[in-house]
Amino acid sequence: MTAPRTCKDCLPGSKRPAPHQGPRCATHWRDEKKRRSKAAHEKRVKETYGLGDGVYDTLYASQGGRCAICTRATGSTRRLSVDHDHKNLLVRGLLCRPCNDMLGHSRDNPEFFERAKKYLEKPPAQDLGTWYAK
Template identity: 35%
Template sequence: MNDPLAFFPAHRQPMVIRTLVCRRGVERVEIPGVRSIYRSSDEVRTVIVELSKKPCFAPPSVEPGDRPSPFKNSSRQRLYQALTDEFGPMCQSCGQRYGHVVDHDHFLGLVRGLLCRVCNTWVDTCVHADSAICQYASYLNAPPAERLGLQYPAGHRQRAMDEVRRAILGFDVLDPKTWPSTEPVDWSWPAPDSAGLSEVASRWWSGHPGASAPRRIPRAAVE
């Protein structure tokens, strides 16, 4: 049987692993023999196979909505302006709604494009490899704004969650220098022991007093 991870473009493979190793999100459906939160390498592949059979979320309405108000964060406002100057104000995934979110590649820190709220919520849950069958896959396989080289400021919540992922994988999926192999399809890790993982994100927040902690630690970090 072909490895389902190998069907993705090379630059998407580590992101798919990062998305599915420690997440509940779209895969709320029960998959026999697979845990819903912290997963082994074999379980991640099982989830890819099951979810690839399902279409990504498509909202019933195509109303464009309203243009976003100016961003309070000046750096995001500058990025938004650069994207609208280059591509216009509409979502660069669906093309139907006004873009409200500056989306970025978590590995390179580069802006991928301007997304509406719906596409931003669902785009990183996409486990389709074929651009022809899914608009999210099309966007992820060839991010429209990547050629502009715009850097995005990293968020605290994602940093905390990546501490959990490091504890599961044994290496930093965001740092290729720590990877056990340059090919993500070769990565393997055992079924994670959930005992103690609930404290990992909390320790990150306590070690970064300057970070604005959420009202509660993300659910995937405490279960």
């Protein structure tokens, strides 16, 4: 019978089982997965947008840890997207997926948002004198 594996990251003498790669206990495996995910993300934004080490985190902190447009999304479930100008490829900020998609749909045209503002202020159904509620 083989001795149970112990976690390589735990203190010496710890008897925590290490069923995960490394071998690692569940706690240290979770930490390792977060570390790997962060490193992969940092590499991807560096290769794609030219953001140096720590720039994403600095930008995230400068935005108060929220989407620059809606200010609701925090990126805790899904990281905020790096928004950039498609003409000159300059990074503008970090956005949640819906806000980033909205900008993409508008094709970075400010007139789109002016029309949307007018629509919200005076919906077409209001002109008909009929408001329909569910």
